[in-house]
Amino acid sequence: MTKKLTHKVVISQGGVNATFRLSDKEMDGLRASSWNRGNKHMGSLHNFEMYAFFEYETTRSKYGRFASLFNYHKEDFLWWEE
Numbered sequence: 001m002t003k004k005l006t007h008k009v010v011i012s013q014g015g016v017n018a019t020f021r022l023s024d025k026e027m028d029g030l031r032a033s034s035w036n037r038g039n040k041h042m043g044s045l046h047n048f049e050m051y052a053f054f055e056y057e058t059t060r061s062k063y064g065r066f067a068s069l070f071n072y073h074k075e076d077f078l079w080w081e082e
Helices: 024-033 047-056 060-069
Strands: 007-013 015-022 042-045 077-081
Touching: 007 024, 007 047, 007 060, 015 024, 015 060, 024 042, 024 047, 042 047, 047 060
Parallel strands: none
Antiparallel strands: 007 015, 007 077, 042 077
16 A cells, blocks of 8 residues: 655755655654644754654655755754645
8 A cells, every 4th residue: 555645845944945745644743843833834843853854754765865955954944835
């Protein structure tokens, strides 16, 4: 059985944006990791929180793409759902 990737999410850090498709479970994890849990369609995370989310709650290929695009030592992350 394959996961449905129903959420199209843009991740942004320091002018670099990337779009990822997330499953319901992954989206719930992203929302739970965010500072502003009251907003279901956008949020922000510290850099270590976003790296931990992608490493432990998404697939290896998503983490690899994420790590190749973003720099751990830059600023915090913003995300929003399209």
